Amino acid sequence: MWPPDRPDLKMRLVWATVLLFVAKAVLVLVPYFFKWATDALAGDATTRPPLPDFLLVPVMLVIAYNALRIIQLGFNQLRDALFARVGQHAVRQLAYRTFVHMHELSLRFHLERRTGGLSRIIERGTKGIETIVRYTMLAMAPTVLEFALTAGIFAFAYGWTYVAVIAVTVWLYVWFTVKVSDWRIGIRREMNDSDTEANTKAIDSLLNYETVKYFNNEKMEAERFDRSMARYEKAATMTWVSIGWLNFGQGVIFGGGMTAIMVLSAREVMAGTQTVGDFVFVNAMLMQLAQPLNFIGMIYREIRQGLTDIEKMFDLLAVRREVFDRPDAVPLEVTSGRVEFRDVRFAYDPERPILKGVSFEVPAGKTVAIVGPSGAGKSTISRLLFRFYDVQSGNILIDGQEIGAVTQDSLRAAIGMVPQDTVLFNDTIAYNIRYGRVDAAPEEVRQAADLAQIGAFIQRLPDGYDTTVGERGLKLSGGEKQRVAIARTILKAPPILILDEATSALDSHTEREIQSALDLVSKGRTTIVIAHRLSTIVSADEIIVLKDGQIAERGRHAALLAERGLYASMWNRQREASEAEERLRIAREEDEEGVIVRRRTPEVAPGE
Numbered sequence: 001m002w003p004p005d006r007p008d009l010k011m012r013l014v015w016a017t018v019l020l021f022v023a024k025a026v027l028v029l030v031p032y033f034f035k036w037a038t039d040a041l042a043g044d045a046t047t048r049p050p051l052p053d054f055l056l057v058p059v060m061l062v063i064a065y066n067a068l069r070i071i072q073l074g075f076n077q078l079r080d081a082l083f084a085r086v087g088q089h090a091v092r093q094l095a096y097r098t099f100v101h102m103h104e105l106s107l108r109f110h111l112e113r114r115t116g117g118l119s120r121i122i123e124r125g126t127k128g129i130e131t132i133v134r135y136t137m138l139a140m141a142p143t144v145l146e147f148a149l150t151a152g153i154f155a156f157a158y159g160w161t162y163v164a165v166i167a168v169t170v171w172l173y174v175w176f177t178v179k180v181s182d183w184r185i186g187i188r189r190e191m192n193d194s195d196t197e198a199n200t201k202a203i204d205s206l207l208n209y210e211t212v213k214y215f216n217n218e219k220m221e222a223e224r225f226d227r228s229m230a231r232y233e234k235a236a237t238m239t240w241v242s243i244g245w246l247n248f249g250q251g252v253i254f255g256g257g258m259t260a261i262m263v264l265s266a267r268e269v270m271a272g273t274q275t276v277g278d279f280v281f282v283n284a285m286l287m288q289l290a291q292p293l294n295f296i297g298m299i300y301r302e303i304r305q306g307l308t309d310i311e312k313m314f315d316l317l318a319v320r321r322e323v324f325d326r327p328d329a330v331p332l333e334v335t336s337g338r339v340e341f342r343d344v345r346f347a348y349d350p351e352r353p354i355l356k357g358v359s360f361e362v363p364a365g366k367t368v369a370i371v372g373p374s375g376a377g378k379s380t381i382s383r384l385l386f387r388f389y390d391v392q393s394g395n396i397l398i399d400g401q402e403i404g405a406v407t408q409d410s411l412r413a414a415i416g417m418v419p420q421d422t423v424l425f426n427d428t429i430a431y432n433i434r435y436g437r438v439d440a441a442p443e444e445v446r447q448a449a450d451l452a453q454i455g456a457f458i459q460r461l462p463d464g465y466d467t468t469v470g471e472r473g474l475k476l477s478g479g480e481k482q483r484v485a486i487a488r489t490i491l492k493a494p495p496i497l498i499l500d501e502a503t504s505a506l507d508s509h510t511e512r513e514i515q516s517a518l519d520l521v522s523k524g525r526t527t528i529v530i531a532h533r534l535s536t537i538v539s540a541d542e543i544i545v546l547k548d549g550q551i552a553e554r555g556r557h558a559a560l561l562a563e564r565g566l567y568a569s570m571w572n573r574q575r576e577a578s579e580a581e582e583r584l585r586i587a588r589e590e591d592e593e594g595v596i597v598r599r600r601t602p603e604v605a606p607g608e
């Protein structure tokens with residue numbers, strides 16, 4: 001609200017505050033004009049109002065009374081307009097900080113988060129802040145001021161009995177409001193929690209659209225969603241019902257106080273100690289007091305609600321970052337791009353070690369392949385090099401610099417990653433490729449696509465580079481998505497490259513295309529290939545066979561085959577599989593060429 005680098009916003013805040021007090025001062029004058037007009041019309045003024053002569057005519061008093069009301073309204077609107085930017089700026093700052101913080105949090109946090117619930121918490125939090133900023137600033141202080149002024153006027157003009165009645169009424173009113181509002185907070189929390197839960201379920205279910213369909217579970221999903229909505233419905237209904245009770249209770253208390261004061265004044269008018277104008281004045285003043293009182297009730301309620309709404313967002317802001325730059329972190333200086341793992345130990349969960357002392361080196365510009373059974377910890381190696389997690393012990397070095405001692409920014413700028421499962425942004429192909437280097441020219445984007453062997457495919461699309469790829473890129477095939485990922489890594493042009501090969505089998509033609517694209521990208525770069533298909537790494541400078549978090553074998557392809565160990569057996573298994581696939585392919589081609597294979601298959605019904 002008081003941003004150090006924005007004097008314009010500070011000025012606005014000052015003016016809004018000034019206007020606010022001026023408007024309140026004008027407001028207190030309004031009932032006086034009402035009283036003077038009434039007395040002038042009834043012809044029973046006891047004292048002469050402190051006004052210039054020309055205003056003393058009843059018509060002029062009526063006009064002045066209404067003019068003041070309009071002026072006061074104008075001041076209020078002007079104040080709101082001035083304040084709007086200050087308040088919105090504060091809201092934006094907070095939303096921005098939350099967003100940045102979300103990106104600073106670790107992969108661990110993001111793997112565990114629930115997108116739907118998270119977005120709801122942030123949405124509610126920023127709204128809550130807006131409410132709090134608005135109400136505390138613009139309402140609390142001036143309302144208290146208005147209340148003090150009104151009480152002062154009553155005491156001065158009509159005596160302490162009036163003040164006592166008002167004081168009791170206000171005390172009751174505030175006490176009741178606080179009690180009921182505090183009770184309502186529980187309901188509000190329940191409402192928020194069920195809202196978050198419903199949204200989490202809805203988003204998770206929609207993200208898994210295909211799986212839901214594969215298993216015909218639409219009905220179950222709808223019921224699950226409806227169950228959480230039912231909880232929300234109950235809590236939301238309670239909120240509305242309880243607010244009805246709150247308003248009614250407040251009305252009863254205020255009405256009681258008002259009756260007492262008006263009876264007091266009516267008796268004095270009958271006794272001749274007050275004029276009709278006084279009676280009207282007392283009424284107008286009380287009506288005017290109703291507004292700030294009501295406001296105090298509302299402010300208290302809104303602020304409590306706002307605080308409830310933002311508590312989850314502040315919890316989120318309080319989540320500690322797992323990976324952060326050391327205070328003395330310096331930018332990584334890549335000279336040749338040599339990568340070294342020294343006795344690296346790591347576990348996602350302390351009780352289950354994943355890497356148990358892994359050491360290897362990738363000389364500058366060379367390619368090292370990491371292979372091994374599923375779950376051996378291959379992808380974990382790439383996550384550690386990218387510093388998604390910090391190692392428990394051991395060191396990871398790039399050109400002799402410990403990756404934990406350099407800035408994350410510079411580290412990640414030096415490494416290119418083609419992940420196992422490429423997920424794209426739901427935007428155009430051009431946007432997704434340019435993501436590798438956002439200032440790349442269209443020509444560079446096209447070149448990168450050509451190098452990644454996807455340029456021709458894109459050009460054949462009706463919308464070309466402007467084709468949108470759908471949610472998470474699902475409108476593209478697995479192979480196409482991977483080539484988009486390769487194209488954007490080409491644009492990034494990093495000195496070090498991690499290629500996490502896709503597990504899903506691509507057809508051999510696509511695989512060859514992708515392989516040649518990858519060979520092109522990795523030329524002259526330090527490359528770590530996490531391989532599932534051994535055929536792609538035959539020419540690697542070193543192959544590391546990982547098993548149960550340890551290096552079981554290492555060496556070049558031919559040497560490892562000669563060892564007849566784990567690598568050799570993996571190789572033989574894959575070769576048998578690919579030979580079987582090859583035989584199937586030949587059979588299919590013969591079929592297409594007219595050798596009618598189908599007639600010989602047993603599925604043909606007898607007699608056909």
Ligand SMILES: Nc1ncnc2c1ncn2[C@@H]1O[C@H](COP(=O)(O)OP(=O)(O)OP(=O)(O)O)[C@@H](O)[C@H]1O
Nearest residue numbers: 108111348349354373374375376377378379380381
């Ligand atoms: N975020 C995580 N939290 C806890 N455990 C994890 C996490 N990520 C991976 N693991 C576990 O760590 C082990 C190694 O995972 P990793 O992804 O490195 O295996 P991988 O060798 O790449 O396997 P694959 O060949 O199937 O991709 C697995 O058993 C996995 O269940």
